[in-house]
Amino acid sequence: MNSIEKIRHNEAEMNRILIGRRDEVRGCFLAMLAQQHCILFGPWGEAKSMLLDQFVQGISGAVVFNKTVAQDTLPDDLFVAAYDFIVEDLGGGKQRNITEPITTGMLPVAHFAMLRELFRCSGPTLNALLTAINERKWESRGVRYSMPLISVFGDTNNLPGEDLEAFYDRFMLRYVVGRTMEKSERIKIRQFSHRRRQGDSQAKINPEPITLDELAGLQEEVLLVNVNERIDDLIETIIERLYEEGVIIYGRRDARLNPLLQANALIEGRDEVTEADLVDVLPHCLWDNPDQRIVVKKTVLAVANPIGLLVQELLDEALEIRNEACSKKKQDGSSKSDQEFARGGSEAIAKFKKLISGDAATGVKGILQLLEDAKKGGYPSKSIEDARESVQRYQKDVAKEVMGMDF
Known part of the structure; x- marks a missing residue:
């Protein structure tokens, strides 16, 4: 099984168990392949954490950082596990104490981060996170260090305030995870849960682990998927029509759409982005408030x-x-x-x-x-x-x- 076949297998496995979460599951794989970030909105108890936890099980060798954040969460709570105190000899009988951060298991060494209730962070913590998710950098004692971070996945019950718009804007993929409405699907969920408690291995996700090297190769393949001028013209038409509806897409998000479309095409086995990719991806990228989802989806469909x-x-x-x-x-x-x-x-x-x-x-x-x-x-x-x-x-x-x- 080659790398992309593993991706397809793992997605199918997640869809088999996580009933009614097909869009959100695809979003996790798109974020990973396009090296973007994803956020899930919704109340407690709707399997958001389970979805994210199951997703990272299919990535071999990845360091995953998990944290539920709050207003009193400090930057060190995310970036530093502890400090090592070192005495430096300056010569001439002089010394000075140096504190070196230990980052084992923390965000600076993580490939993926799962941040719960992330909009509750305080200002300094959000600023540190913004640098991390935007530049893949973190700072200690005035020195910036690179991070291996691929994607941040957030989940939250609340929309961000206006002061968090720049931070929110970095999360290209957005999903509202609500209660599964169809009774037949809810029965399937209950049955899978019952079978898992009984130890049934077929009621669990059985992934084909993909290594970080294989993932890096796929991320390079994503960039080779062609996006022709006709597709870019359709995207511009969609953005213009949404502007007329009061839905504004700023340049930063606009510029990051194509890698997600390319990733979707790669998963679907195409070497070129088509209208199908616009329909699959854009309804989850172009809204700020969940109330805008319907107009965004209908606009994308009307054009594509x-x-x-x-x-x-x-x-x-x-x-x-x-x-x-x-x-x-x-x-x-x-x-x-x-x-x-x-x-x-x-x-x-x-x-x-x-x-x-x-x-x-x-x-x-x-x-x-x-x-x-x-x-x-x-x-x-x-x-x-x-x-x-x-x-x-x-x-x-x-x-x-x-x-x-x-x-």
Whole structure:
């Protein structure tokens, strides 16, 4: 198994166990290959730490620094394990005491850093971190030293304040990790957890470790992936349209987009960045506030894959149909009767079929027709196939929960 095959294997293993975290898992690998940084937003208990811990298990020889930071966290808490006190002979009977920092196991020697609640840091600590993540340098006694740092992964419950914008801007990849909404997926998560407690090895991630030398080789390969002028033109169009929507992407982040796109193309087995990479990556790079995620995703789709935008609208409609059918409450808050509940399930199944196969009577295309259009037009089709699978899962959920049927 060569280096990139190991990456694909490890990603597949993580997706097998970490149900519903496909985007976040891909983000970890993109950050590593592009030597960028990634942050996960979300409440406690949503497997953010587990995701990061499992990710680094697939990297052989890597030093990983883990720390939960707080307002009283000092730079030394991140950079220095202890101090060695040395007496220096100056000659002539004179001496002076020197303190030498010991950095074993700390951030200066780490290849990867996992920082929890990182926006709670104080000013001096944030300044030290900013130098580390931006320049891969740290300072002691006025001397700057290089660091082997590849990527910093942060997780937090809170958005940063305005005084932290420069620090936040260094985290190119951004994900909101929420509760897994689909009941069938939550059942899978519970089953995997139960099997792990019983010692089932197949309920654990079984990575193919990649060495740091292999990783360095892949990082060089990333830079060889071609980005043609047409792709850069599409990126500029997306940024301009987002500007009109009030979403501003400053030059520093703009300049760091291409390595992430190249890394995604490499994982997908392409030697050139395509529209599919824009769709996969940019929705996770171009927002500052989670409220901007929808407009960012729709803008990216409208430019890079207009058929995908139509499919996304069908997928949004399917989710609304599922949630309405599975709820025993009407929109006005009153309870549905058993007959109304069952009838709603039957109507939802019929709507799902039209969303997938289209409506011949009205000429409205479904996901299957749009998938064919995408393939004929050379547009990315993976996200459309994923949407079809999602609608089929919603269909099964309604059939089982509302109608008591295995669909």
